[in-house]
Amino acid sequence: MAERITRREALGVTFLTLAAGPVRIQVALDGTLTAFTAKVELGQGARTELIMAVAEEMRVPVAQVRLVMGDTALCPDDGGTWGSLTTPQAVPLMRQAAADQRGGAITPPSQWKILGTEVADVRGPDIVTGRQVYPSDHRMGGMLHARVVRSPYYRAKLLKAGDVAGVRVIRDGDLLALVSEDPVAVKRAAEQIKCEWEPVPFPVAPSDPQALAAWFKANSTPPVENPNTRYPPLVRRGDAQKTIHSEAGKNASSYWLPYIAHVPMEPRAAVAVWKDGAVEIRGGCQAPFPVRAEVAKALEVPESHVRIIASGPGGGFGGKQRGEIEIEAARIARLAGAPVKLQWSREEEFTCAYHRPAGLVEIESTLVNGKLDTWVHRNYNAGAPGLPTPYDTPNVSCEFHRTPTPVRQGSYRSLAAVSNIFARESHIDEWASQLKMDPFEFRLRNIGDARLRAVLEKLRNVRGGLACTIEKEARIALRAQVSAQGREIKVQRLVYVGDYGAAINPRNLRKQIQGALVQGLGGALFEEVIFAGEEQKTRLLSSYRVPRFSDTPQIDVELIDRRDVEPAGAGEAAITLVAPAIANALFFLTGHRLRNLPLQPPG
Amino acid sequence: MAVITLNVNGAMRSADVHPGTTLLEFLHDYLEVAGAKCGCEEGTCGACTVHLEGKAIRSCMVTAASCKGKRITTIEGLAAGDRLHAVQKAFLAVEAFQCGFCTPGMIMEAAALIAEGKPLTAARVRERMEGHICRCGEYNSIVKAVLQAAQELKRG
Numbered sequence: 237m238a239e240r241i242t243r244r245e246a247l248g249v250t251f252l253t254l255a256a257g258p259v260r261i262q263v264a265l266d267g268t269l270t271a272f273t274a275k276v277e278l279g280q281g282a283r284t285e286l287i288m289a290v291a292e293e294m295r296v297p298v299a300q301v302r303l304v305m306g307d308t309a310l311c312p313d314d315g316g317t318w319g320s321l322t323t324p325q326a327v328p329l330m331r332q333a334a335a336d337q338r339g340g341a342i343t344p345p346s347q348w349k350i351l352g353t354e355v356a357d358v359r360g361p362d363i364v365t366g367r368q369v370y371p372s373d374h375r376m377g378g379m380l381h382a383r384v385v386r387s388p389y390y391r392a393k394l395l396k397a398g399d400v401a402g403v404r405v406i407r408d409g410d411l412l413a414l415v416s417e418d419p420v421a422v423k424r425a426a427e428q429i430k431c432e433w434e435p436v437p438f439p440v441a442p443s444d445p446q447a448l449a450a451w452f453k454a455n456s457t458p459p460v461e462n463p464n465t466r467y468p469p470l471v472r473r474g475d476a477q478k479t480i481h482s483e484a485g486k487n488a489s490s491y492w493l494p495y496i497a498h499v500p501m502e503p504r505a506a507v508a509v510w511k512d513g514a515v516e517i518r519g520g521c522q523a524p525f526p527v528r529a530e531v532a533k534a535l536e537v538p539e540s541h542v543r544i545i546a547s548g549p550g551g552g553f554g555g556k557q558r559g560e561i562e563i564e565a566a567r568i569a570r571l572a573g574a575p576v577k578l579q580w581s582r583e584e585e586f587t588c589a590y591h592r593p594a595g596l597v598e599i600e601s602t603l604v605n606g607k608l609d610t611w612v613h614r615n616y617n618a619g620a621p622g623l624p625t626p627y628d629t630p631n632v633s634c635e636f637h638r639t640p641t642p643v644r645q646g647s648y649r650s651l652a653a654v655s656n657i658f659a660r661e662s663h664i665d666e667w668a669s670q671l672k673m674d675p676f677e678f679r680l681r682n683i684g685d686a687r688l689r690a691v692l693e694k695l696r697n698v699r700g701g702l703a704c705t706i707e708k709e710a711r712i713a714l715r716a717q718v719s720a721q722g723r724e725i726k727v728q729r730l731v732y733v734g735d736y737g738a739a740i741n742p743r744n745l746r747k748q749i750q751g752a753l754v755q756g757l758g759g760a761l762f763e764e765v766i767f768a769g770e771e772q773k774t775r776l777l778s779s780y781r782v783p784r785f786s787d788t789p790q791i792d793v794e795l796i797d798r799r800d801v802e803p804a805g806a807g808e809a810a811i812t813l814v815a816p817a818i819a820n821a822l823f824f825l826t827g828h829r830l831r832n833l834p835l836q837p838p839g
Numbered sequence: 840m841a842v843i844t845l846n847v848n849g850a851m852r853s854a855d856v857h858p859g860t861t862l863l864e865f866l867h868d869y870l871e872v873a874g875a876k877c878g879c880e881e882g883t884c885g886a887c888t889v890h891l892e893g894k895a896i897r898s899c900m901v902t903a904a905s906c907k908g909k910r911i912t913t914i915e916g917l918a919a920g921d922r923l924h925a926v927q928k929a930f931l932a933v934e935a936f937q938c939g940f941c942t943p944g945m946i947m948e949a950a951a952l953i954a955e956g957k958p959l960t961a962a963r964v965r966e967r968m969e970g971h972i973c974r975c976g977e978y979n980s981i982v983k984a985v986l987q988a989a990q991e992l993k994r995g
């Protein structure tokens with residue numbers, strides 16, 4: 237065992253792989269435990285909760301456990317850090333591995349001693365002293381600094397590279413990069429160099445909701461049933477296609493979301509070094525193994541010749557799942573013949589990363605005897621997550637229609653659940669107002685799930701626009717109290733109740749909820765990436781409003797901690813309720829039903 | 840290239856820098872004093888906040904050359920040896936961070952604000968910290984931590 241540890245430590249500087257394959261937990265002679273996971277710490281608390289899981293099952297203090305994360309040479313492939321899966325998937329794996337190591341059975345939540353308590357974030361002391369190392373802080377001996385030269389257009393072909401003094405120019409097809417030993421020289425040169433580009437026009441104007449919605453519909457492919465995938469694109473019950481036409485009093489409305497940006501606080505960076513035809517890349521991606529595959533494919537080397545070491549970046553929010561910068565760094569380093577550190581600027585973070593998809597959601601529904609009877613829900617482009625409805629409805633057809641997209645798009649905190657739940661929870665409120673019924677009572681009338689009902693009950697006597705759902709197994713509900721003066725909306729207070737099963741670390745869970753709610757304010761009220769002509773106009777932080785201190789209301793979070801239920805993932809779900817709860821509050825306040833995000837009252 | 844020497848956390852530190860190098864670049868990219876973080880380089884996020892003569896400034900907005908002869912303190916120089924500054928302690932106790940990338944800037948701003956010695960309320964903290972972005976959304980915890988630190992320092 238000790239010998240294995242030594243070899244593992246040695247791996248820090250070599251490309252050797254272990255014959256025995258990746259191991260989950262190693263015990264050193266002094267009793268120290270080292271656990272391994274390909275999950276990445278993004279600020280969501282994964283490191284601490286996984287350490288807690290090992291400590292719990294091995295019956296040792298948290299301080300005795302070390303955790304190696306995000307290194308494809310050392311860690312088992314745990315998939316990407318996405319979908320709030322660390323808690324429901326990686327934590328059980330870790331608990332099981334540790335229990336096996338101990339030689340006992342996995343500890344049920346009702347008997348937890350370390351899990352289920354408010355263990356402080358193990359990174360805390362390093363974070364408050366500035367010692368925490370982020371991807372943009374990495375460096376190594378003999379390293380060159382690189383910047384990529386970008387066109388002013390969203391997409392363009394490089395016709396002619398310009399000249400620039402004092403730095404090396406590296407060209408690989410359309411990739412034009414500058415490298416130098418001087419980090420600032422290379423940055424200034426990349427800003428100054430003048431090149432000739434041929435813009436590639438957009439197939440449709442990405443900032444024109446009408447045009448884009450029509451284009452999505454015209455180019456969409458209807459879903460095929462596939463219940464075995466994580467996010468089934470078609471959720472069906474009864475015969476909705478028939479009943480939606482046969483039943484009287486149909487309600488139909490459509491909802492819209494624009495492209496928005498993730499804006500992690502840290503613009504991404506990566507350090508790539510080649511040795512004997514293999515490359516090692518230190519960066520901050522959320523998905524080390526999938527990125528390893530991307531890099532291997534792009535650089536045409538076997539996956540065994542790519543090592544990704546993803547250390548905790550300054551925020552991800554679903555925006556750092558792909559290997560854009562790892563691929564660029566590897567390409568540049570190979571041509572430079574030296575280790576290369578590639579840094580993206582904030583402008584590149586806005587214009588070169590993928591966005592949260594724009595989306596159109598159309599809902600048609602009917603009631604029979606005052607209860608939902610048919611629900612037809614079509615999402616164009618945004619995605620399938622969040623499609624399953626928590627409302628008892630005999631006839632359901634919830635569909636994700638895939639379409640092409642005029643801009644790069646990808647994952648986002650909670651994926652398309654933001655779009656689907658905004659549409660569903662708005663539509664539910666529209667029914668309540670038609671029936672002149674309290675939206676709270678209308679929801680209870682149509683919800684059978686006992687846990688969601690219990691969550692809702694906690695908000696019975698709280699004022700404010702309401703939204704609720706079952707998302708990633710969590711039962712959640714939110715009240716938003718808002719005021720509006722002309723076009724200025726102010727959220728005064730958010731009151732949130734969540735049942736996530738057993739809470740692994742209640743303080744961290746509340747932090748994740750608060751953070752997701754704050755992030756949700758941006759998408760609900762002001763975030764939108766703007767395009768015009770062949771360009772993306774949103775390029776700087778000063779032209780993209782994200783929530784600040786003054787936008788953040790009092791937030792009250794109550795948890796229903798169920799020690800009889802295995803824990804649900806929590807990093808994402810809360811964000812889905814913000815926009816509908818605010819839209820529903822605004823309707824109550826002003827009589828205007830806003831169906832487009834960001835929510836902007838007329839006049 | 841020109842050599843610039845600045846007083847960083849009480850030590851004279853030199854680097855041969857590109858013309859027009861900002862204080863942030865001097866600290867983070869040349870000296871590898873990496874606590875000052877780069878979030879926007881246009882003065883809108885606050886991640887690069889350090890102290891110049893005890894006042895909080897955005898190190899991305901001033902040239903390194905303009906800081907000659909002045910005292911610069913970064914997050915690395917805030918604690919007295921192993922003794923954390925009250926703001927650092929409060930951020931730890933409240934756990935007013937998630938990814939932690941905004942934290943050095945937040946702490947430096949808050950330390951300078953408290954050092955002004957004026958009475959602080961939650962509203963005043965919000966107003967004075969408005970220029971700092973925490974994309975992880977820890978704003979309410981940060982306000983709590985700053986007030987807690989101010990209390991602690993008042994008690995002495």
Ligand code: FES
Binds near residue numbers: 881883884885899
């Ligand atoms: S990096 Fe200086 S304010 Fe953002």
Ligand code: FES
Binds near residue numbers: 939
């Ligand atoms: S803790 Fe992540 S940006 Fe503030």
